[in-house]
Structure formats: structure tokens, C-alpha cells
Amino acid sequence: MSDSHHEESFWRKYIFSTDHKVIGIQYGITALLFLFLGFSLMMVMRWQLAYPDTAVPIVGSLVKWLADLNGFASDGNLPADLYNVFGAMHGTIMIFLGVVPIIVGAFGNYLVPLQIGAPDMAFPKLNMASYWVYFVGGVVMLVSFFLPGGAANSGWTAYPPLSDIATTGQTYWLIGMVFLITSSLLGSMNIIVTIVQLRAEGMTWMRLPFFVWSQLVTSFLLVLAFPPLEAAGIFQLMDRVFGTSFFLPSGLVIGGEILKVSGGGSPLLWQHLFWFLAHPEVYVLILPGMGILAEVIANNTRKPIWGYKSLVYSATFLGFMSFLVWAHHMFLTGMGQGMSVFFQTTTMIISVPSVIILTCFMLSLWGGSIRFTTPMLFALGWMPMFGIGGLTGLPLGLSTPDIHLHDTYYVIGHFHYVVAPGTIFAIFAGIYYWFPKMTGKMLNETLGKVHFYFSFIFMNGLFWPMLIQGLGGVSRRLSDGGASYAHAQEFLHWNVVMSYSAWLLAVAQIPFIYNLIKTLLADKSPNPDPNPWNATTVEWTDTTSPPLGHGNFEKTPVVHRGPYEYSVPGESTDFTPQTQN
Amino acid sequence: MIESLGSISKYLGLPINSSSHGHMIDNMIGWVHWLMILLFIGWGAYLIITVIKFNSKNNPKANYNGVQSHYSQYAEYGVIVFEAFLLIGLSIPLYSQLKTSLPNNNEVHHVRVIAQQFAWNIHYPGDDGKFGDTDINLVDEESNPIGLVRDGNGADDIVTINQMHLPVNQQVMIHLSSKDVIHSFGIPEMRIKQDAIPGMTIPFFFTPTMTTDDFLQKINGTKREGKGYEIACAQLCGNSHYRMKGYVTIDTEEKYNSWLVEQAEYIEEEEDDDW
Structure with missing residues (x-):
């Protein structure tokens, strides 16, 4: 590549760069900021859940300012309308603006070409476009917070008719989603072509690091699953803006007024299209995390990963099966017996490759000479946490126990165990592991270990009580944490435990942020290892x-x-x- | 055995069961949790032993080949067999029983429930046992929230808001729909939950087995003392979703019937008002 011979301008080199490494870092920084924002929204929500209708400390005036701007009444407390905004945007930001961009956009972009021995991605300009389209999507989402009526408030799942009749924020959400989906499509096409076409001489399929395999499968999931949601998003946009009725049945009466639309649509159509993306999306979140884990575990046990081929086949099978389980999110929509049998069967089948992957990682430890570095601690912490996340999926994936557990905090606990200590631990492991490659400087190990142990404790303090509340039948998305409902009375004290855990989890990130900044500012050795x-x-x-x-x-x-x-x-x-x- | 092993669910903090089918769901939840607990303890013990035994201080030289035995495969087969049992032995037949073994039409009490932001309209067929027609043009949030036609079959129909009364130990068939957005009708103690989807009417059935009075006795001294059964909305439906509750009273048959009579008198009063 001749580009390195002439000096590039600052803009060309750092902002509108076509170098996969710079784009990867751009993705990484932007996504980390969004993860922090999504986490902050949740910390405010957790105040409202623990102490309903009391003024939020520290940021109360900010909450009041935002509520005034949106036209909600607030005395520094988080009103129900704004709680729903925060809830919907917490999910949206964490998944579509945080985790996917960091794990595919940042890690995938940065590492895939390096690991396969390629000079760059196959389409560098497409790569740059993918980041900037993501950036625009993020800006649209952020701007929507300041609209009258606030940002989207119908949950990250945006079920119509609620989302069809929601305030303007929902329109921005849909436009933002179209940008984010387009970005993911550009990025994943690029990763697929890069892996297929640009592998170095001798890098045969079965010599690919598992991380590259995980990115390949993930990219196929994104390419195949996102278009239906993009289409559905545009349908919903048409419903909202042009008066179509893709998702609106006839005869709706809203607030005493007959809704004047043509009708004849189906609210369930949206759920099918949405979950056809959103279930594979779960594997988009977790597979690259497993890829990171494989690299970290092999390196820190000083032995080969156990069952490399099983991992590859399991990941591929997992990817394939993930397209056949979506309706297990919809057991309670009144689906017929045949449908529920089909989807709970596929759900049990998909649990098998997940168990195999976890087993391979655990068996890889046997006979190793384990170095307890910070990335390895996150990898070891990942195993029981992902185990809980996976196991708690079983009662939800079977339609009979799901009758009781559906839409309760058990669901929230389950997928947070999968995504938060699951994916985010893998992200942390990856950051500590590859930081020296990206910068030539090692992160401080002591601070890293402090970061790990406290994160591990408080994540459990935050997510374990969700399972207890869920078994008790407490519903999700209640802006007072269940205080209004009789059956939740015996579980309300857990809200306080969870909220303090959440805030302490934030404190536990201070060593990490300090470590990042301090190491970045430190002098680099002239010849980094x-x-x-x-x-x-x-x-x-x-x-x-x-x-x-x-x-x-x-x-x-x-x-x-x-x-x-x-x-x-x-x-x-x-x-x-x-x-x- | 299904009962005895399933009874672990008693320790999982589920609400007191008050329906005839609830124990099946509880047993199933119990069984799944046995699998989860066994696997988690197995994995956990293995993980702890491994990180001690193969710490680089204890084992400075790694073994290239690692595990050679096939125990892990057996464990995986075990998991597959257990999951197959949960699926084929429990979940599918139980779900089938819960959803398709329809009650005898002559003995079942039919009740329509029409959800709306943020209330539950409960519609009883009245003395004639037949539901009246509804017409959205008649909907009036104050006087006729479900747009009931007060002629013919609808003349004696009873409509209440957020008050559902049902007789104990009798089968109930609920016909669930929604006026506006998706809601979800759940009574945790009855182990029932069903999404209410506009444009669709979804039937489901259950049999309450404990009166509200007995239930209130049972929860005496707990944190929910004095708070009986409620319909809880389980699907985000807007800003007041968190308090979209309806009150459920399970009565003896006599009390239930006298409540119906009392409600029927209100219809006459309403008509007098209109006059």
C-alpha cells in the first residue's frame, strides 16, 4: 500500500480515514461513550425504581430541565413518561449504539484484517461510510431526546399500535434505526468479503482464529436479519407519517376517539419482523464476545483451545438456528399449539451448540498453565455469568413455564446476564488484551483487577435480584418498580439492593476510565514490544x-x-x- | 415423582398458587431449575478446581493435548436428554393441556375482557348467557366504554371497570381483546398471562381454586397483607402502564350470584338516569 508514503492531512488521517484501524478506534470511542450514556440513563431509572417519585439526587435539576423541555411535569423526579423514554432509549443505545458497534465495528474492524494478514478491509471507503452512517444514526437518536414529548418511549421493541401512535420521538427513532441498520449492513458485507477474499497465503479456513470465525458468522446474521427490520421500520414510518396501516387493525379507539386510519393491518406482523432480527441480534452480541474469549483463553492457558472444530461448527450451527427461534418471544400472543411446539423445540436445539461452546472454553482450562491477567480474569468471570444467562433462558424458551415468567423481571435478569456480564465482560477482556497492540502501551494490571472484581460483584448484585423478582411475578417496564401492584410488595426491597449495586457498578468503572486515560497520556517506549x-x-x-x-x-x-x-x-x-x- | 421433584418450586418464591392448573406450571418451573442448579453447580465446581489446579504457579508447563477423556461428551449427552425430557415429557403436553383441553361449554363462565389505556373493562353476558353486540360508534368513555348495544342480547349485560368477580372452583373462559394498544392480562397467583392484541379476540381458560377471603387469610402477616388478587398489565402500554391494575374477587358461588344481581340492579338505575 503506497498510502503510507505521503503525509496525510489530519482530517484524512483521523476523521475521514479509510484505514480500518482508525475506523475501528473511531467506532470504539463512539461506542464506549454511548455505553456510558446508556448506563447513565439506567442509573437515573434505578433511582425512580428504588425511591419512586422522589427527586433524583445530583442530576435532579438536569432531569427536571429535560422533563420541562419534553413537556412532562417533574420536580426533579423522573416522571413515568420520561421513565419510558429512558427505558426505550437505554435498550436502543446499549444494543444498537453501544455493544454492536464496539464488538463488530471496533473489534471486528480493527482485528479481522490484522488476524488474517490483510492490508485493510476489502472496501475501505465503504468502511468509512459505515462509520459515518452509524454516527448520523447516533446523532438522530440523541437529538430526539430534546423533542416535545421526548425520545422514543415504546420500548426498544417498539411494538405497534403503541409505537404507531407515540410522540414524534418514535419517528426519529425509526429514522435513526434505518441509519444504524444501513451502517451494519455496509460493515458486515465488508467483513464477509474481507474474510473470504483477503486471507494471507496459508490462512486456510481451519487456521482462522476463532475470533475471525465469530465475526464471519455474525456478519452473515447481520446481512440476513437486518433487512426485514429495515423494511419493518420503514413500514412503521409510513404508518406514522403517511397514514398507512401496516400494523394497525380496524376499529381502534384511542382515548375515547375512533382512530381515523384505513385499518386492516396486523400488530403481530411487526413482532414477527422485529424478532426475526432481534433474536439473531442476541447472537450478534454474544458470538464475537465468544471469539474474543477464545483468543484470551488460549493465550492465558498457554495451550490450544479445546475443540477448535467443535467451536467453529457450533458457531455456524448457532448462526443458522438463530433464524428459527424468533417466535419464542411471542408465546403469549395467542399462537397455536403447532407454532409453540415448533419454536420451543428449535429453542431447545439452539441451546446445544451454546452448551458446547461454553464446555469447550471450560475444558480448555484443563491442563493449562493459567496466567491470571486482567483479560483472563474477565474471561473466567464470563463463564459462570454466561452460564447463568444461558440457563435462565431455558424456562423462558419453554412455553409452559413462560406463561408465568413472560414479561417479568426474570426475562430482564436473563438477557442482562447474557449481554452485560456476558458480552461486556468479553469486551473488557478484549480491551485489556489488545490495548497494547492498539497503542504500544500496557494498561495497568492492578487497576484492571480492581475493575474486574468490583464489576463482578456489583453486576451480580444488580442482576441476580431480577431473577428473584421475576419468579415472584413482578412485571418489567413498571416505572415505579412494582410499588402499585399487590404481588410485587414482597419484592420491593430488592429494588434498593439493585439500585445501589448499579451505582456502585458505576464507581467500579472509575479505575477503568482512569487507567485508560492515564495510560494513553503516558509516554510510549521507543520500541514497544x-x-x-x-x-x-x-x-x-x-x-x-x-x-x-x-x-x-x-x-x-x-x-x-x-x-x-x-x-x-x-x-x-x-x-x-x-x-x- | 414429577410432583415431588417439581416441588422445589416452593423455594423459588413463586406467588401462592390459586388456580387448578397452576401446580403444573410450578412443577415445570421446578424441574427446569433442577437442571439449571445441577449444571451450574457442576460447572462451578469444575471451574474452581481447575483454576486452582492449573494455576501457572501450580502447573508451570501447560499440556498441549489437554483433556483426553470423553466425560464432557457424556455430560453434554446428559444435558440433551434432560432438555428433551423437559420439552417432550413436560412442556409440550402440559401446554397442550392448558391451551387445548377446552372446558365443557355448559359449565364454563364466559367473560369478555376489553383492555384499554389504562383500565380493564369486564363484560358479563348477564342472565341470558349471551353477549350483546358492540359498536365502536357507541363508545363513550364515561357511560359506555366498550360501545355495548343495549338492545337484544346486550340488554342485560353487565360491564364493570377494573372489577372482576368470579366464582371459586368453576371454569372460566376469558375472551380477551383490546381497544387501543397491546396489553397483557396477567394474574400471577392464577398462573395465567395472555397478551391482549387489538384486532384479535383471544380465548383462554382457568379455574380459580381459592376465594379472595381465604387468600387474604393466607397472606396475613406478609408485606402484601390486605392486598388480594389483581389483574396486572404485563405489556408496556403507555405512561400509566405501571398502575394499570384491575381488582379480582374470587367468591363463593352464592356471593358471586348476589354480586351479579346487585350489578344487574345498577343497569336499571342507569337506564333511569337516562330517562
């Missing part, structure tokens, strides 16, 4: 830290072996790089 973890994969062994500007490799790598050749008998070191002849 390109491979501080003694790893085997191409990004560690054949690039500098950080890798060269546009082009990545001084000399095109040639691959000779699989990705996890650690402690090979007869070798002088305990790691044998993929590119070692």
Missing part, C-alpha cells in the same frame, strides 16, 4: 505496536499452522506463531 502476551496469531507476531499506518504489514505474512499452537511438545518456546516457518 509487539507481542507482550507471547501470542501466536498474526496481529501479534507480524506487526509493530501499533501496526504501521495504512497497510499494516511490512512484509505480507505467510501462514503455516493453526491459530492456537501453544506449548507444542519439542518447541523451545511455549508459543509457536502462525507465521513461523
Whole structure:
């Protein structure tokens, strides 16, 4: 690549860059800021849940200012309307603006070309477009907070008719979603083509690091599952703006007035289209996390991942099956017996590859020489947490117990265990692991361990009581945490436990943020070790830290072996790089 | 055995069961939790042993080959067999029983429930046992929230707001619909929950087995003392979703019948008012 020979302007190099590494970091920084925003919304919501209708401390005036702007009455408390806004936007931001962009946009973008020995993504300009379309989608979502009536307030699931008749924020939400979906489509096409076309010589399919496999499967999920939601989003936009009735049946009476629309639509159509994306989306969130875990576990046990082929086949099967389970989110919509049998059967089938993947990771520890580095701690913490997340999915995926547990806090506990300690622990593991590659500087290990242990404790303090409340029958999305309902009375004290855990979880992120900033500002050693973890994969062994500007490799790598050749008998070191002849 | 192992659900903090089918759901929840607990303890114990045994201090040289035995495969087969049992042995037949073994039409009490933002309209067929027609043009939030036609079959129909009375130990068939957005009709103690979807009428049935009076006795001394059965909305339906509750009273048959008579008298009074 000749680009590295001439000086690029600041704008070209850092803002409108076509270098996958810069775009990856842009994605990473933007997504981390959105994760922080999504978390902050939740911290305010948790005050309202623990102490309903009392003024929010510290940020009360900010909440009142926003409520006034939106036209809601507030004395510094979080009114029900704004609670619903925060709830919908917490989910939207965390999933579509936080986790997916960081785990696919940042990690995928940064690492896939490096790990397969490619100079860049297959379509660098498309890559840049993907980031900027995401950015615009994010801005649209942010702007919607300041509209009269606030941002979207019908949940991240945006079920019509509620969303069809909601305030203007919902229109912005739909437009924002169209941008975000377009961005994901551009990004995932790019990743697929890159992996298929740009693998270095000798990088055969079964020599790909599992992380690359996970990105490949994820990209296929995004490419195949997002278009139906994009179409559904545009349908809903038409319903709202042009008076169509895709999702509106005839004969609706809203607030005593007959809704003047043509009618004849179906609210359930939206649910089918939505969950046809949103269930694969769960695997979009978790598969790349599993990819990160495989790299971290192999490196820190100093032995090959156990069952590499099982992992690859399981991930592929998981991806395929994830298109056949969507209606298990809809058991209570009155679906027939045949449908419920089909979808609970596919749901039980999809649990098998998940169990295999978790088993492979756990068995990989056996016989290892485990180094308890910060990334490894997050990987080890991931295992029981993802285990709880996966197991609590079982009673929800079977239609009979789901009758009681549907739409309760059990569901919230379940998917937060999957996504928060599941995916976000994997993201943390990845950040600590690859930070030296991105910057040439190691993050402080002590601060990292403090970050891990406190995050681990408070995440459990936050999510475990949700399971207890859910078994008690407490519904989700109640803006007073259940205080109005008789059956929730015995579980209200858990709200306080969860809220304090949430706020302490925020405190536990201070060492992480401090560590990031301090390390970034610190002087870089003139010759940073390109491979501080003694790893085997191409990004560690054949690039500098950080890798060269546009082009990545001084000399095109040639691959000779699989990705996890650690402690090979007869070798002088305990790691044998993929590119070692 | 299904009963005895399923009874672990008593320790899971489920609400007191007050319906004839509730124990089936509870047992099923119990069974799934057995699998979850066994797997979690197994994984947890393995994880703890492994991180101690294979700590780099205890085991400075990693073994390239790792696990050679097939125990993990057996464990995975075990999980598959257990899941197959939960699915084929419990969930599918129970769900079928709960949803398709329809009660005898002569013995069942039919009640229509029409959800709206943010109330539950309960519609009883009255003495003739037949529901009157409804017409959206007649809807008036004050006097006729469901747009009931007060002629013919509708003349004796009883409509209440947020007050549902049902007789104990008798089958009830609810015909659920919604006027505006999606709601979800749940009574946690009865182990029933059903989405109310505008444009659709969805029937479901259950049999309450404990009167409100007995229930209130049972919860004496707990934090919910004095608070009986409620319909809880389980699907986000707008800003007052959190307080969209209806009150459910399960009565003995005599009390239920006298309540119906009392309600029927209100219809006459209403008509007098119109005069």
C-alpha cells in the first residue's frame, strides 16, 4: 500500500480515514461513550425504581430541565413518561449504539484484517461510510431526546399500535434505526468479503482464529436479519407519517376517539419482523464476545483451545438456528399449539451448540498453565455469568413455564446476564488484551483487577435480584418498580439492593476510565514490544505496536499452522506463531 | 415423582398458587431449575478446581493435548436428554393441556375482557348467557366504554371497570381483546398471562381454586397483607402502564350470584338516569 508514503492531512488521517484501524478506534470511542450514556440513563431509572417519585439526587435539576423541555411535569423526579423514554432509549443505545458497534465495528474492524494478514478491509471507503452512517444514526437518536414529548418511549421493541401512535420521538427513532441498520449492513458485507477474499497465503479456513470465525458468522446474521427490520421500520414510518396501516387493525379507539386510519393491518406482523432480527441480534452480541474469549483463553492457558472444530461448527450451527427461534418471544400472543411446539423445540436445539461452546472454553482450562491477567480474569468471570444467562433462558424458551415468567423481571435478569456480564465482560477482556497492540502501551494490571472484581460483584448484585423478582411475578417496564401492584410488595426491597449495586457498578468503572486515560497520556517506549502476551496469531507476531499506518504489514505474512499452537511438545518456546516457518 | 421433584418450586418464591392448573406450571418451573442448579453447580465446581489446579504457579508447563477423556461428551449427552425430557415429557403436553383441553361449554363462565389505556373493562353476558353486540360508534368513555348495544342480547349485560368477580372452583373462559394498544392480562397467583392484541379476540381458560377471603387469610402477616388478587398489565402500554391494575374477587358461588344481581340492579338505575 503506497498510502503510507505521503503525509496525510489530519482530517484524512483521523476523521475521514479509510484505514480500518482508525475506523475501528473511531467506532470504539463512539461506542464506549454511548455505553456510558446508556448506563447513565439506567442509573437515573434505578433511582425512580428504588425511591419512586422522589427527586433524583445530583442530576435532579438536569432531569427536571429535560422533563420541562419534553413537556412532562417533574420536580426533579423522573416522571413515568420520561421513565419510558429512558427505558426505550437505554435498550436502543446499549444494543444498537453501544455493544454492536464496539464488538463488530471496533473489534471486528480493527482485528479481522490484522488476524488474517490483510492490508485493510476489502472496501475501505465503504468502511468509512459505515462509520459515518452509524454516527448520523447516533446523532438522530440523541437529538430526539430534546423533542416535545421526548425520545422514543415504546420500548426498544417498539411494538405497534403503541409505537404507531407515540410522540414524534418514535419517528426519529425509526429514522435513526434505518441509519444504524444501513451502517451494519455496509460493515458486515465488508467483513464477509474481507474474510473470504483477503486471507494471507496459508490462512486456510481451519487456521482462522476463532475470533475471525465469530465475526464471519455474525456478519452473515447481520446481512440476513437486518433487512426485514429495515423494511419493518420503514413500514412503521409510513404508518406514522403517511397514514398507512401496516400494523394497525380496524376499529381502534384511542382515548375515547375512533382512530381515523384505513385499518386492516396486523400488530403481530411487526413482532414477527422485529424478532426475526432481534433474536439473531442476541447472537450478534454474544458470538464475537465468544471469539474474543477464545483468543484470551488460549493465550492465558498457554495451550490450544479445546475443540477448535467443535467451536467453529457450533458457531455456524448457532448462526443458522438463530433464524428459527424468533417466535419464542411471542408465546403469549395467542399462537397455536403447532407454532409453540415448533419454536420451543428449535429453542431447545439452539441451546446445544451454546452448551458446547461454553464446555469447550471450560475444558480448555484443563491442563493449562493459567496466567491470571486482567483479560483472563474477565474471561473466567464470563463463564459462570454466561452460564447463568444461558440457563435462565431455558424456562423462558419453554412455553409452559413462560406463561408465568413472560414479561417479568426474570426475562430482564436473563438477557442482562447474557449481554452485560456476558458480552461486556468479553469486551473488557478484549480491551485489556489488545490495548497494547492498539497503542504500544500496557494498561495497568492492578487497576484492571480492581475493575474486574468490583464489576463482578456489583453486576451480580444488580442482576441476580431480577431473577428473584421475576419468579415472584413482578412485571418489567413498571416505572415505579412494582410499588402499585399487590404481588410485587414482597419484592420491593430488592429494588434498593439493585439500585445501589448499579451505582456502585458505576464507581467500579472509575479505575477503568482512569487507567485508560492515564495510560494513553503516558509516554510510549521507543520500541514497544509487539507481542507482550507471547501470542501466536498474526496481529501479534507480524506487526509493530501499533501496526504501521495504512497497510499494516511490512512484509505480507505467510501462514503455516493453526491459530492456537501453544506449548507444542519439542518447541523451545511455549508459543509457536502462525507465521513461523 | 414429577410432583415431588417439581416441588422445589416452593423455594423459588413463586406467588401462592390459586388456580387448578397452576401446580403444573410450578412443577415445570421446578424441574427446569433442577437442571439449571445441577449444571451450574457442576460447572462451578469444575471451574474452581481447575483454576486452582492449573494455576501457572501450580502447573508451570501447560499440556498441549489437554483433556483426553470423553466425560464432557457424556455430560453434554446428559444435558440433551434432560432438555428433551423437559420439552417432550413436560412442556409440550402440559401446554397442550392448558391451551387445548377446552372446558365443557355448559359449565364454563364466559367473560369478555376489553383492555384499554389504562383500565380493564369486564363484560358479563348477564342472565341470558349471551353477549350483546358492540359498536365502536357507541363508545363513550364515561357511560359506555366498550360501545355495548343495549338492545337484544346486550340488554342485560353487565360491564364493570377494573372489577372482576368470579366464582371459586368453576371454569372460566376469558375472551380477551383490546381497544387501543397491546396489553397483557396477567394474574400471577392464577398462573395465567395472555397478551391482549387489538384486532384479535383471544380465548383462554382457568379455574380459580381459592376465594379472595381465604387468600387474604393466607397472606396475613406478609408485606402484601390486605392486598388480594389483581389483574396486572404485563405489556408496556403507555405512561400509566405501571398502575394499570384491575381488582379480582374470587367468591363463593352464592356471593358471586348476589354480586351479579346487585350489578344487574345498577343497569336499571342507569337506564333511569337516562330517562
